[in-house]
Amino acid sequence: MRYRLALLTLIVFAPLSGPAAAQHAFAPGQVWSYEGAPGTSQVIVGATETLKDDGEVVHIVITDVPFEALVDMGDADPVFDVMHVAIARADLDASVTAQTGTATLPGNFEDALRMWRDAYALGSTGIFEQTVSEIVADIRGGPEAAAE
Secondary structure, three states: OHHHHHHHHHHHHHHHOOOOOOOOOOOOOEEEEEOOOOOOOOEEEEEEEEEOOOEEEEEEEEEEEEOOHHHHOOOOOOEEEEEEEEEEHHHHHHHEEEEEEEOOOOOOHHHHHHHHHHHHHOOOOOOEOOOHHHHHHHHHOOHHHHOO
């Protein structure tokens, strides 16, 4: 009877405990590739912090996000950088595939981070709790846009 109970426990609870995402040592200036990135899009780490209500957060820049609407507006280079995203560390851990180098943060990242912190203190904004590719898909107009 004891073995049946142990086996039943393994069968019931094993699917709930899948492999955890690796914890990466994120630091400002690191450049990372991410799962499902469109084109040459990558992530630059801007800052890390622990927030009382949201836990570990990484502030990132998402580079080279394709946005076809820019072509319609006459822009010959239809990509842009998302200057600031506050993302839960666990979701960034689950998103990144490899560190590809280092880079200097864009000059206006600090301003974007400061504005986010001011809004966060007022309760006007929060953090993303989804993967980078899901965030990019939302920006580009839905899941079908992420696959392009």
